[in-house]
Amino acid sequence: MENSLILALDNEDLTEIKKIVNELCPPINIVKIGPISFLNNHKELFDFLSTKKISVMFDFKFFDIPNTMSNSINFLFNNNINIFTVHALAGETALRKLKNELDVFSKKTSEIRPKMFAVTLLTSFNQNEINSLNFKGTISDNVLNLAEKSIKSGVDGLVCSGEEISLIRKNFGNDIKLLVPGIRFNSNANDQSRIVSPRQAIDMGADYLVLGRTLTEANDRKSKLDDIINSLKN
Ligand code: C5P
Numbered sequence: 001m002e003n004s005l006i007l008a009l010d011n012e013d014l015t016e017i018k019k020i021v022n023e024l025c026p027p028i029n030i031v032k033i034g035p036i037s038f039l040n041n042h043k044e045l046f047d048f049l050s051t052k053k054i055s056v057m058f059d060f061k062f063f064d065i066p067n068t069m070s071n072s073i074n075f076l077f078n079n080n081i082n083i084f085t086v087h088a089l090a091g092e093t094a095l096r097k098l099k100n101e102l103d104v105f106s107k108k109t110s111e112i113r114p115k116m117f118a119v120t121l122l123t124s125f126n127q128n129e130i131n132s133l134n135f136k137g138t139i140s141d142n143v144l145n146l147a148e149k150s151i152k153s154g155v156d157g158l159v160c161s162g163e164e165i166s167l168i169r170k171n172f173g174n175d176i177k178l179l180v181p182g183i184r185f186n187s188n189a190n191d192q193s194r195i196v197s198p199r200q201a202i203d204m205g206a207d208y209l210v211l212g213r214t215l216t217e218a219n220d221r222k223s224k225l226d227d228i229i230n231s232l233k234n
Contacts, residue, residue: 007020008032008034008181012037024225028225029055055081057083081114088150095118116155116156117156127139147168148172158177164194182194184196184197
């Protein structure tokens with residue numbers, strides 16, 4: 001169960017990041033690095049993580065032309081990155097090219113390929129937001145469409161909200177990995193819109209849960225993590 005949990009390190013302060021990691025890893029053994037933690041500290045941060053047995057979800061949500069994305073993969077292979085994210089909206093051509101480059105690079109170097117996860121619709125999006133962007137249909141319609149295109153392009157997994165897990169499982173089965181942010185114990189959503197509890201997400205078929213502020217902003221993070229892990233047992 002602990003292998004399903006990903007700790008979101010959304011903090012600029014390296015000292016604080018180290019404190020959080022030392023408190024919570026283990027039992028957590030995957031951390032999520034995004035722009036907030038990476039941009040000011042990336043060298044020291046990766047040096048620190050490499051001293052621990054922690055793998056990295058690199059959450060930069062690539063959304064660029066095929067050439068730019070494909071030429072970014074050296075970094076992924078060189079930094080113990082287990083999972084990285086790309087926007088499904090980058091499109092099938094870009095996703096396919098990227099997957100192909102990953103396979104070629106992995107064969108050439110005999111290194112394990114980082115897993116590519118496509119972000120369907122951000123968990124902060126609600127129906128009004130997608131209407132204002134002139135997307136047709138409901139959130140579910142759009143998530144299903146983006147999931148289908150991403151799976152066809154060869155991604156290893158999808159990032160979706162808890163609200164779409166069952167729908168994706170029903171339409172695309174159990175092979176595709178599902179990674180779910182927007183995890184909350186109560187109704188305090190912050191800027192998120194589509195939220196679920198850890199237990200609901202796992203029961204509906206999530207493979208990975210991203211634990212962000214619900215854990216990192218707790219007064220006692222260790223006991224909060226214990227509560228989360230206990231809520232997932234039985
Ligand atoms: O603190 P909170 O639980 O809201 O953090 C969620 C984390 O997951 C953030 O780092 C955010 O960037 C990320 N994320 C997300 N929605 C997605 C993909 C990633 O909230 N669709």
